Amino acid sequence: CQDDLEEVNNNPNEAIVAQPEYLLANAIKSNADIILGSDASMETTTLYVQHWAKIQYTDPDKYTASVTNIQNVWTNFYSLGLTDFDKVIKLGEESGNVNYQAVGLILKSWSFQMLTDLYGDIPYSQAVKIDQYLTPKYDAQKDVYLGLLNDLKKAGDLINTSGSPISGDLVYNGNLTKWKKFANSLRLRIALRIADKDPATAKSVVAELAANPSLLIAGNDEIAQLIYLSSPNQNPVSRDRETRDDYRVSKSVVDKLLELKDPRLPIFANKTVDATPNNYVGVTNGLLADSAAKLGFTKTSKLGDYFTAPTSPAVFLSYSEVLFNLAEAAQRGFISDDAAALYKNAVTASLQQFKVSSGDITAYLAQPIVAYNAANYKKSIGEQKWIALFSQGLEAYTEWRRLDYPQLKPAYAGVLNGKFPLRLTYPTGEQALNSASYKAAVASQGEDKLTTKLWFDAQ
Amino acid sequence: QNITVTGRVTSQADREALPGVSILVKGTSRGTTTNAEGTYSLESEAGATLIFSFIGLKTTEVIVPASGKLDVALESDNTILQEVVVTALGIAKEKKSLGYAVQELKTKDLAEAREGNLVNALAGKIAGVNITSSQGGMGSSRIVIRGETSIAGNNQPLFVVDGIPVDNSQLGAGANGSRDFANAIADINPDNIESISVLKGPNAAALYGSRASNGVILIKTKSGKSTQKGLGVTLNIGYTLDKLLVLPEYQNVFGQGTGGQFSYKDGKGGGINDATDESWGPRMDGRLIPQFFSNGEAVPFVAHPDNVKNFFETGHTRTTGVAVSGSNEKLDYRFSFNNSKQTGVIPNTDISKNSFGANTTYRINDKLTLSTSANFVRTGSDNLPGTSGRGSSVMLQFLWFGRQVDTELLKDYNKGGFDYNWNHSYYSNPYLLQYENTVEQRRDRFFGNVNLNYKITDWLTATVRTGNDYYTDRRKFKVAYGTNGTPFGSYTEDGYAVNENNTDFNFNLHKAIGADFEVDWLVGGSFRYNFSEQNYQQAPKLAVSNLYTLNNSRDPLVSYNVLRKQKVYSGFSSAQIGFRNYAFLNLTARNDWSSTLPAGNNSYFYPSVNASLVLTDAFNIKSNVLTFAKIRGGWAEVGKDTDPYQLINTYPFNQPFGSSPLLTVSDVLLNSNLKPEITRSTEVGLDLALFKNRARLDFSYYNTDSYNQILKADVSPTTGYKQKLLNAGHINNRGFEAMLNIKPIEAESGFKWDVGINFSKNVSKVISLDDEGFLNDYKLGSNGSAAVYASKGLGYGAIFGTAYTRDATGNIVIGANGLPVRDANLKVLGHYTPKWLGGITNSFSFKGFNLSVLIDTKQGGSIYSATNATGKYTGVLVQTLEGRDAAHGGLTYYYPGNNKSGAAVQLGTGGSAPAGEVVYDDGIIAKGVTADGKPNSTIVSAERYYKGVYSNSAGINEASVLDASFIKLREVKLSYVFPQSWVGKYSLQNVVLSVYGRNLAFLQKKADNIDPETAFNTGNTGQGLESLQLPTTSSYGFNLSIGF
Known part of the structure; x- marks a missing residue:
């Protein structure tokens, strides 16, 4: 009866063997859901960077971060996406499919990049290895970024476009050349992230990449993104808006776009339901609940239909971002290209991404207020990048912290004594479950507060 | 010769x-x-x-x-010497021969004062048993005997009917629709029960194996033998009314809104604060304000003090039962039919039960006896009360509420279009929730057994029996098109099939050896097979309204199915050796082979030993004071397996993305080296009878250790997993129970007064959770930042949460913003487990009349109350009146420049504000000290104060952790047995009429606004965390039993 007993206990409900394409698709979707979701975006980064503002339940907009939101970002990146990517890599190794290994590693690196952008020092070298490390140590942010640069290089080199194909690829539908471009564009992103602190490394990485710009994302049709489908696979923002009405476009965005006569305003924001003089009214970030409510749900601008459509994409890395990064690299002297031209191309790419007509683009670029100012490139690039990354909360928030432009005012009734949040605090679970490592990280990085500045953030 | x-x-x-x-x-x-x-x-x-x-x-x-x-x-023999109780495997034994505590209840304790869930009927009657009863008068009830012995696993005792285990699962607790589905034992009809024996813990129950470490509830159903000769017919008619026992206390001074302002336009933010579902609005003094029913016209803003109370109804339960029984030399039989229909206190809720039972015993010849029992029960409901979530819980909306709302006006929820309501940003009309968003349930259950007994010789019998419990449980969840939060509605069908089969055989030898010794030896084996199946299908968005079918879906169906199987083989033996009928030694041994454990560890053996000595007989003590004295003691071990499929990681599916199937690595790292959990228990006891049985005392002390506990421990998600299956926890439970029965009066006239007292105390301690020592806390459940843990070094069920910061002398520290400062660390705020339990029954009988009064109590536990936290945050509860206006002690102040974001300035008595400044009278200066130790002097508005303290995200849980102690008038029952002289005239055998009330009143209750003793489910999650509970009920009823 021994065999009988064992047989009875074979789980008949779940797959015994994992298929890499199913895991890959799942993890891509999972990460996309995180970067647009309530925890990492709607209730945190899009508010901190003042793309959106809350018209009710304003606590998060006043920087009272919910413990649950902070825990979920951490938990979901690590235990949903990263474990699946890691398994994809292992399955690739077992079957000798280098392309699964490479794509898994690219997406794994991207996940770690977002985690360190948000939290600073994070478990990286010992993470997602439960058989070896039950309490992974935290690596310094610098080491994480440098490690990721290596991993991404390795991943790019692994790709064999004539090797075994991959499927389950919801981003590029198995186009391995584009994966290589995404890997390189991520390296470019990270290189600039560390440009203020480790310019030498940044320069060498950028120089290598710029030598062959065709191996970077080279058009809006190569954007790394997940395009959502109709319900039930709709965009998380779209899903939220089906039943909730908590958010408006931030006054910072509306005012800036009005000031720039930016043709993206009608895409980013909807007209107010009740007529208003400018048709668009943003909400000040961090109002008290009653002041926010008093502004009126029908007298303030909701997020544009483009972003609330079921099929609106989750953008991982856009073409315009690549161009902004190249412009900045040129300005910093890492490469010898024309920064102003790259800047103009970047703005154009963004306008095209949002389907602005060419006439409007020309008119827009002709405005002195939009023109590139080499003397204060951080302002030019910072402001335009902030606009181009609208609703890409994580990247926008990180680049705004690094570039320090546009100059925003902290939440009106913020609880941080007039300061901005500069990171997320570590989730409370870590204090209980990974206590020694957590304490070491806090000792090395500084107090575990929202206002603690991260390594990459020079100013 | x-x-x-x-x-x-x-x-x-x-x-x-x-x-x-x-x-x-x-x-x-x-x-x-x-x-x-x-x-x-x-x-x-x-x-x-x-x-x-x-x-x-x-x-x-x-x-x-x-x-x-x-x-x-x-x-x-009316002395206890000869008292017989049913023990493990249904074997009747003299109580004096047992080395452990057993307590028995008879049918009149159960059937004459009814409860919807059988478990509730045990409350207060059995020492050491902790019952947490159902909310809203329907739903599940949890029962824990002698404390929680399993940190993470099942703590419910095993239920055994006529010697065969039956299922008591609570399926789909808290799942879609958030209904508190009754645990399966609620199917058992109390009218069919002859007796219930409670075997408290491993010592008594070792022979039942794995599931007995939590104790066993043995139910013996009525057989034909217990009736008189010839044909007997019994008719039972009962009727019960349910009324609210506990409802939150509401304030009736301020209405909906925030900052004192409110005006309705569309109920979702179009007016002034009309999306706000709180009562920090204007005073309800008749001022004219547009409201939801007034079409924009300003109408008097007035209080409706009973608006919540009036929403609820009186519940009714009627029961009818008939039983036919008889006995002759060959055959005993009993057939019964019972019907009950309960309508709840929550509108449009009901439960009906129909049960058929047949028990027969056929004496085929001198040696061979065949007994069978067959029961069919159909439990159905057209709608069960919702317990959580915006789409089903009415209490959620009544704790986020506009106090001015006249719920009477909401009854017609279709007025002027679907979902006519006071608020449209978060809620649908509460009547709509009850009448449109229903959850139907139907459970068809068949359970029974066949038992063949062969008397091989005078001293040796062989028994073989098989019992099966099978049911299907189908549920249909409807959410109407147009419901707030789910605009397209949804329709879900969730179906279960559950089967438990137990087959066993044994040989029982009973023989005297010489004049002094008597041996009772049993050896046998058993086989248990469980399977359960779940099929879940949901149409997540309906295509057209008012049609509830799975085809009517605009999105792909969400569906899954789960199949679980488990087998356990066992061999067991027990022996009782009696010496001169006053000294007894009992031994048991059992070995289980379970499918849920890995090959190397799936066989586990466990023994028990206990002994008893009747001192009065052994030392021939004959005294008018000491009638009987017995000491007993024992040691037992019970091994326990786990749930199926806990060994090897598999990959669950997620809902596909378009045409891409999605698989994921599971969140829990399983463990292929699991060992069985082991519970070891020592028990000693003393039974005394004094003054010719006028006073009797049963006392037990026990000490139980449970090792190798299997638990899913949280790990840092940076490992890639959320949880890891561990096999190392250790928890200790110690305690004592005392039962005292006194007969103060036993008059010649027939007047009798009986007092039964039971008292128990259990102390638990979590010794360790893992071998590596990295795990200190195991979370059992949480509600926001309040959570209940099994924490190393603490008692089971510690409530952790955010706490006030206090200075060295215990003063609350108040921040510069005038609000209490939250301590950076979570603190232990209490334990949900009570320190002690007690019950006292007084019964008086005289010439056929019997009056009994049961009062019971739980003392010393705590509960985190989300009802209090929510209702104080939203300003609906009466406690939030304090400081809210001058009449309730509010202080006056103004905001310089009328800038409400700035600091407020207090006005002294008679002081006046500078011209143009608005003066408010809802100022609160929180009691406490500032960071530098000075008394706090910062004034804040009442709204800001209460929201600060009771906020779900940033508030202080400590303020909502309440003392759960209570004393309840549990049951008052008056019964009358009609005299034979009268009954005989109508050719009747007997007539008994009883009138009763249950859960009549709290004689002591320390927790405001809630009933501190309700359960959301039977598991370990959610205990100690009250979550917007439905009101509990009192019931009043009568029961008439006529025997023909």
């Missing part, structure tokens, strides 16, 4: 023949037993002494007359 002695043995009480009486020739080992007609025959010398003994009757010695004809009538 041997002669043949023949005769008939009867019971003196009823002159009925007694089969199975053992007869022994004194001084020899020769003996026999009586046959089914009570007659016997044996060889003996004239003048020899025969010893007649039978369980429950006085052992009698008679000298053989020369005629050889000897009829004997045995007297019943």
Whole structure:
């Protein structure tokens, strides 16, 4: 009866063997859901960077971060996406499919990049290895970024476009050349992230990449993104808006776009339901609940239909971002290209991404207020990048912290004594479950507060 | 000279023949037993002494007359010496021979004062048993005996009906629709129960194996034998009313809104604060304000103090039952049918039960007896009360509420279009929730057993039996098109099929060895097979309204199915050795082989030993004071397996993305080296009877350790997993129980007064959670930042949460913003487990009348109350009036420049504000000290204060952790047995009428606004965390039983 007993206990409900394409698709979707979701975006980064503002339940907009939101970002990146990517890599190794290994590693690196952008020092070298490390140590942010640069290089080199194909690829539908471009564009992103602190490394990485710009994302049709489908696979923002009405476009965005006569305003924001003089009214970030409510749900601008459509994409890395990064690299002297031209191309790419007509683009670029100012490139690039990354909360928030432009005012009734949040605090679970490592990280990085500045953030 | 002695043995009480009486020739080992007609025959010398003994009757010695004809009538023995109880495997034993505590309840304790869930009927009646009863008068009830012995696993006792285990799962608790589905034992009809024995813990229950470490509830159903000769018909009619017992106390001064302002336009932000579902609005003094029913017209803003209370109704339960039974020399039989229909206090909720039962015993010949039991129960409901979530819980909306709302106006929820309501940003009309968003349930259950008993010789019997419990449980969840939050509605069907089969056989040897020793030895084996199946299908968005079918879906169906199987093989043996009927030694041993454990660890053996000594007999103590004294003690071990599929990680599916299937690595790292959990328990006890049984005391002390606990421990998600399956926890439970029965008055006139007291105390301690020592806390459940843990070094069920920061002398520290400062660390705020439990029953009887009053109590536990936290945040509860206006002690202040974001300035008595400044009278200066130790002097508005303290995200849980102690008037029952003289006139056998009330009142309750003793489910999650509970109920009823 021994065999009988064992047989009875074979789980008949779940797959015994994992298929890499199913895991890959799942993890891509999972990460996309995180970067647009309530925890990492709607209730945190899009508010901190003042793309959106809350018209009710304003606590998060006043920087009272919910413990649950902070825990979920951490938990979901690590235990949903990263474990699946890691398994994809292992399955690739077992079957000798280098392309699964490479794509898994690219997406794994991207996940770690977002985690360190948000939290600073994070478990990286010992993470997602439960058989070896039950309490992974935290690596310094610098080491994480440098490690990721290596991993991404390795991943790019692994790709064999004539090797075994991959499927389950919801981003590029198995186009391995584009994966290589995404890997390189991520390296470019990270290189600039560390440009203020480790310019030498940044320069060498950028120089290598710029030598062959065709191996970077080279058009809006190569954007790394997940395009959502109709319900039930709709965009998380779209899903939220089906039943909730908590958010408006931030006054910072509306005012800036009005000031720039930016043709993206009608895409980013909807007209107010009740007529208003400018048709668009943003909400000040961090109002008290009653002041926010008093502004009126029908007298303030909701997020544009483009972003609330079921099929609106989750953008991982856009073409315009690549161009902004190249412009900045040129300005910093890492490469010898024309920064102003790259800047103009970047703005154009963004306008095209949002389907602005060419006439409007020309008119827009002709405005002195939009023109590139080499003397204060951080302002030019910072402001335009902030606009181009609208609703890409994580990247926008990180680049705004690094570039320090546009100059925003902290939440009106913020609880941080007039300061901005500069990171997320570590989730409370870590204090209980990974206590020694957590304490070491806090000792090395500084107090575990929202206002603690991260390594990459020079100013 | 041997002669043949023949005769008939009867019971003196009823002159009925007694089969199975053992007869022994004194001084020899020769003996026999009586046959089914009570007659016997044996060889003996004239003048020899025969010893007649039978369980429950006085052992009698008679000298053989020369005629050889000897009829004997045995007297019943009313001393406890002969008390018989049902023990493991359904074997009746004399209570004095047991080395552990058993407590028994008879049918009148259960059937004469009814409860919807059988478990509730045990409350307060059994020492050491902690019942947490259902909310809203329907739903699940949790029962824990002698504390939680499993940190993460099941803590519910095993339920055994007529010797065969039955299922008591609570399926789909808290799942879609958030209904508190009743645990399966609620299907058992109390009218069919003859007795319930509670075996408290491993010592008593070791023979039942794995599931007995939490104790066993043995239910014996009525058989034909218990009725009079010939055909008996019993008719039962009952009726019960349910009324609210506890509802939150509301304030009736301020209405909906925030900052004192409100005006309705569209209920979702179009007006002034009309999306706000709180009551920090204007004073309800009749001022004119547009409201939801007024079409924009300003109408008087007034209080409706009973608006929540009036939403609820009076519940009704009617029960009808008929039983036919009879007995002859070959056959005992009993057939029963019962019907009950309950409508709840929450509108449009009901539960109906129909049960059919047939018990037969067929004595095929002298040696062979066949008994069968078959029951069919159909439990159905058209709608069960919702317990959580915006789409089903009415209490959620009544704790986020506009106090001015007249719920009467909401009854017509279709007025002017679907979902006519006071608010449209978060809620649908509460009547709509009840009448449109329903959850139907239907459970069809068949359980029964077949038992074949063969008497091989006088001293050896063989028994084989098989029992099966099978049910299907189908649920249909409807969410109407247009419901707030789910605009397209949804429709879900969730179906379960559950089966438990137990088959066992045993040989039972019962023999006297010499004059002094008696041996009762049992050896057997059993096989258990469980399977359960779930099929879940959901149409997540309906295509057209008002049609509830799975085809009616605009999105792909969400569906999954789960199949679970489990097998356990067991071999067991038990032996009782009695010495001169006053000293007893009991031994048991069992080995299980379970499918849920890995090959190397799936066989586990566990023994138990216990002994009892009747001191009064052993030392021949005969005294008018000390009538009976017994000491007992025992040690037992029970091994326990786990749930199926806990060994090897598999990959669950997620809902596909378009045409891409999605698989994921599971969140829990399983463990392929699991070992069985082991519970070891020591128990000692003392039973005393004093003053010729006028006072009796049963006392037990126990100490239980449970090792190798299997638990899913949280790990840092940076490992890639959320949880890891560990096998190392250790928890200790120690405690004592005392039961005292006193008969203060036993008058010649027939007047009797009985007092029964039970008291128990359990202390638990979590010794360790893992071997590596990295795990200190195991989370059992949480509600926001309040959570209940099993934490190393603490008692089970510690409530952790955010706490006030206090200075060295315990003063609350108040921040510069005038609000209490939250401590950076979570603190232990209490334990949900009570320190002690007690119950006292007084019963008075006189000439057929019996009045009994049960009062019970739980003392010393705590509860986190989300009702209090929410209702104080939203300003609906009466406690939030404090400081809210001058009449309630509010202080006056103004905001310089009328800038409400700035600091407020207090006005002294008679002081006046600068011209143009608005003066408010809802100022609160929180009691406490500032960071530098000075008394706080910062004034804040009441709204800001209460929201600060009670906010779900940033508030202080400590303020909502309440003392759960209570004393309840649990049951008052008056019954009257009509006199035979009267009954006989109408050719009736007996007539009993009882009137009763249950859960009548709290004699003590420290927690505001809630009933501190309700459960959301039977598991470990959610205990100690009250979550917007439905009101609990009191019931008043009568029951009439007529025997023909």
